[in-house]
Amino acid sequence: MTLKMDLSSILKCCRTGGGYIMAMSSDIIFYRYSPENMSEDILRKLFVGREKLLEDLVKEIGNAAENKTPRFYLVVGARGIGKSHFLTLLYYEIEHKFPSLLIPVKLAEEEYSIYRASDLFVRILEEYSKDTSDILSLEEEDEILHAAVEQLKLISRKDGKRFIIFVENLHELFKQLEKEELQKLRSIFQKNDIFSLVATAPLIFPSLSEHDEPFYNFFHIQHLKEFSYHEIRELMQKIAEIENGEGFLEKLEQYEERIHGMVHLTGGSPRLVFLFYDMIIGGEIENIEKAFFKIIDEHTPFFQEIFQMLTGQQRLIFDVLISFGETATPKQISEKSRIKLQSVNTQLRRLEIDGYVISRPMGRHTKYEVRERLFRIWREMRQPFGRKRVSIMLDFLQLWYTTEELKELFKIKFELLEAGEKSVLKELCYYAEIQPPEFKAEALLKLTPKLIYFGELEEAVYEITKLKETAAQTKDKELENKIPLYEGQIFLYEKKFEEALEAFNMTLEENPRHEDALFNKGLALGNLGKYEEALDVFNMVLEINPK
The missing domain is CATH 3.40.50.300 (P-loop containing nucleotide triphosphate hydrolases)
Structure with missing residues (x-):
């Protein structure tokens, strides 16, 4: 398994004029954004669906x-x-x-x-x-x-x-x-x-x-409808035939389940087929999500234009529908948007005629969904990073990576963080979120103190909540006893010294010689003006660790 890769080697593309040129190992160049620059013969060979x-x-x-x-x-x-x-x-x-x-x-x-x-x-x-x-x-x-x-x-x-x-x-x-x-x-x-x-x-x-x-x-x-999975598979095979991609079908079988899940998640955009193809041919896994989300980000002007074309009421209804993730009934949209049901029905019919949404009869009800699934991904990407995790990112990572790959990616990113590469913090938060149960607690315990150290308190609180959930689910008493230390450190940052002191004392009840808990307790006491008690605690720390 190869884990080292940069974005350019995934996409093998360069920016030119009206779009991207995707250069293949053969003499053929695929113009992802300007197909009219390709020969008629190649266009016919790549035409599916x-x-x-x-x-x-x-x-x-x-x-x-x-x-x-x-x-x-x-x-x-x-x-x-x-x-x-x-x-x-x-x-x-x-x-x-x-x-x-x-x-x-x-x-x-x-x-x-x-x-x-x-x-x-x-x-x-x-x-x-x-x-x-x-x-x-x-x-x-x-x-x-x-x-x-x-x-x-x-x-x-x-x-x-x-x-x-x-x-x-x-x-x-x-x-x-x-x-x-x-x-x-x-x-x-x-x-x-x-x-x-x-x-x-x-x-x-x-x-x-x-x-x-x-x-x-x-x-x-x-x-023009999105491609089905079988049409995407057919297009990738045609790309391989044109490029003389040796062993492609063998590799395709290894990734088939992952790509099937990705098509369900993102819809069948032909432009994404090139990305899937590169993933399979490259056989490498790191930074794939960056390439994927870069393509989504390139849709920003188009998606923004869609919102600008809608009336105020249509924007709200459309945005609410996106927020459901999947399908939603007019009644559900009405309740969440606080717009009368009759108006919601009228606007949904208009949005369907204009091609923004699709209706799907389900029993006695009709449900609606956004025509283009990439829209939902883009909308979630536009939310601020913090306690609101981009669920689509988590879905992507879980669909594409195996359990072992996820563990390896967390390990690599954490080593970079320890080497001073703060820019990987956001990725680490995602990777920690989707670790397998047997490794998740360990990942969160490593990540949380780093988040506190770098002042990412909102993220640290989020990870502590996840630690509590994990401890409750696994009935892990040892894990539960480790959590107050991190809560106390956050209280210190927030200048809530009484709450911090209480949290550190909880940790010390289980382990009276816990060096970090003692040191932080000394800080809390000092900030409360209890200098003699603080000095006693710091002396205890020196006894435990004279260095």
Whole structure:
């Protein structure tokens, strides 16, 4: 078992432009955030789980093109779910199968220069390699818009084809356009049947969901679902085949149960598949949780944007639902949020239509859950560290590490702490929490005095509570007698000297020559102004340990 590893060797990735490049040992590079930079052949080999949806969309678009009718689709899915991969393959399919009917135009993933309706149609002409200088020389904005659309209509009539536009991150594009420009855009789409559009977005955003918005009810929505465990397994196998990963299947069997649990915990994000793959290939275990939580942290802007798009009441309901961890009924949400049940039901239905939550009929009741499970993990990560442990972190550690690995990790981290590496304190608290019963008390007894020494009193109190629980469960009298010493030390920090004195006396009742208890008792007596008694106690300490 190898325990030494840094983050870069887990991910084997470097930061570039729009995302991460994941370099493999073969000559192939996997672009985790920019799949359009990968070859069509590799994209097809890595495509799993969405074959039927792709086939259906291609068929629908082809039929519409033959009937000369436009189509407008929005593919919705969480960040990292594979929208870019899906859209890029759809583009290739249309390009190959309907060259006599459609002109596919794929815009860049980020189109920052489009903030008017005219900009979009000028960009389409540019992608079609048409000179737009005459159009852009016009003075009036409406003239530019009209000229660009007329030029595209001319191309369509001449070639006997219609345009199909592929747009990523439609929510970002629409955010750049004023409402008046969006109205112009919809009007052109409605009056001219030469345009179809397939777009992606991480969620249904206000420009599409609000009744008074130009594009309300305009798109046919297609949701990309998370991968199942079997689809994740299939994707990892395909990565191994492309990379010529020797012995991967043998290693996969060793980790299969762990990955199955992780999929249940996190959902089936394709982006996490690369992390799982690296874990298995590397065969190393330390710092894996850092790599995992780094990926979750990268979702912060996206998750924050989700909250910003919701109304105040929707935010509260959504946040309360996240706090349940699993599913919850409208009644449970109503009670916890203190919002009337009728309002909760109305908002939950709206949130489900917009793709934020999923309803699950269970007997006579309907329960709801957040569509993306990574959201819950991220939300817990945003809580302050202290007595509120991130339960998802504990779940992760218990799912991924064996009992022996957890014991070894605690040992390694504790050695670092003793060497002066205070930064490992937080990790040690997590590792201590999930140690097997036979080792947990020992781990807590080592960690608690260190927390007190470093002034992490809130954490120390938390660990003392866990020690008390462990002592009660195991009926361990010896363990129970060790706890007052730590309580007394905390009282000293808090300047509660009478309580500290009482705690140290409890320890000394069991062991009158306990050096630490005597020394701390002397400190408590001195702070209470009982100097002669304190001096007697310090002399006893010197008798026990003259050094």
